[in-house]
Amino acid sequence: MVNLDRATLDLVVACISVISMLVMLAVWHINRDIPGTGVWAAAASMVAPAFLLIRLIPIIDIPMSLIVAFNNSLTLTTTLLMLEGTLRFRGYPSQIRWRWGLVLIPAFILLAFLNRDDMIRRYLFHDVIAASLMLSTAFILIWKTRDLDLLAACIGAISLSIMAIGFIMRWHLAFISNNNAELAKHPLLNFIYLIVVLCLLGWTYGVSVCCNLRAQKSILEMAREDVLTGLPNRRHVDEMLDKAIAQSGRNQQGFGFILIDLNHFKSVNDRFGHQAGDLLLKEVAKRLKSFCRHADFVGRIGGDEFVALTFGVNQESQLDSTLLRLKKILEGPCTIQGHTIEIEAALGSALFPTDGRSADKLMQTADQRMYIDKSVPENILAAVTQRA
Incomplete structure (x- = not known):
């Protein structure tokens, strides 16, 4: 050696x-x-x-x-x-x-x-x-x-x-x-x-x-993260939606796509200031996170608009139940800078693959139903019962 x-x-x-x-x-x-x-x-x-x-x-x-x-x-x-x-x-x-x-x-x-x-x-x-x-x-x-x-x-x-x-x-x-x-x-x-x-x-x-x-x-x-709320941003949402479409298409499984738009958010900014508006968005993000199950996904796509993806949803009745649960968790009073603000939201949903097989089609369908819900706020199922 x-x-x-x-x-x-x-x-x-x-x-x-x-x-x-x-x-x-x-x-x-x-x-x-x-x-x-x-x-x-x-x-x-x-x-x-x-x-x-x-x-x-x-x-x-x-x-x-x-x-x-x-x-x-x-x-x-x-x-x-x-x-x-x-x-x-x-x-x-x-x-x-x-x-x-x-x-x-x-x-x-x-x-x-x-x-x-x-x-x-x-x-x-x-x-x-x-x-x-x-x-x-x-x-x-x-x-x-x-x-x-x-x-x-x-x-x-x-x-x-x-x-x-x-x-x-x-x-x-x-x-x-x-x-x-x-x-x-x-x-x-x-x-x-x-x-x-x-x-x-x-x-x-x-x-x-x-x-x-x-x-x-x-x-x-x-x-890929929204700075204000800590939720996934528009870029991440788009990536996740494309991934969900690809995987669900291979596995022959459905999922729900939900658009969320806050009602009267502009009036909160005008009345209490943008800082109060930011705090309100953070509170909404917190409630959305509590709504998520392990496999679900939520994100913010801009302004007062949010998105939720719910997996394992194959029928319209399941998606309707999910909307009710989300509405119950999301809406309600919160205290911002000493002011009590009532959170209200319009929801629109689309079911893959029934309502579309592309991101654009799902987004378009959910957007249309969200505006139906916004125009008839007293009927939380208005947007899901008027399906094309």
Whole structure:
């Protein structure tokens, strides 16, 4: 087996750790709004000094055992922070868990210094913890991810898993070694060391891609979201309607398309101001969200007009019942800036495929029935009983 020069290896490892730190700091700086990136950046910032100190041993007058203990303390803390950052990134924040994690750091430091002069005992302690934390992080990173997110997560997860395997191999070498001298001369140690650190680059690249995908999704969601109400905007509604038509056509399933227009909304703006009008729209959006079942969809297409898609509706009687339920939830008094305002809405509906197989036809039919309802507000079924 080819022997690797330890001095050269230490230099390569130090350079890789610095690169990883700089990349993760840049990722955090660019994506500060993404949970977990700050913790990942802190983890990467601990790796660099841990390996740089080993490279500086010939220059600084510090015992090797102390530097190794410091290195082990930092690397275990790094793996703990990698796990915490991944949990936050995946949407599992916890202050209690974070406090318990901080309690572990002094324990890592204490045990690292107690084992600093015994290589076998040091590896038996350090490597089993590091491997466990890395495998846990890899699992959480890919848990319930799909499509491109899964591909990006797999890059980081596979890299972490290989690192964990490296630590498990080193733990096994320590377990079967008779003494420290025998373990220190084992030819596999340097290869394991190199593989583990090279996989650090794979982890860095993987989480960088994950953050990039998350940022792109956020931008796309902002482009498809109504700023005022938080509901899907006209663009998103059009996309969802086209998707519903395509899927329902393949599955031979119907769905209901409902147009909603607020009555007397202009008078609210004129009487109480545009801020009151905005608050009223937010209240309507809130009520529409409460109307939605798991598979339903609501959005705002502009002004005081909203849309609802109700799936699993195949008959006109089902759609009529849905309109009644929506009317009951949507209408009623609300308090805006100390004023009691009665919410009233005109509804128009169309049933796919009975009333049309295209978005334009469904929209046209629902629009016509909505104006029937608006012209006869006392009869909430006027628009659904006068079908073409």
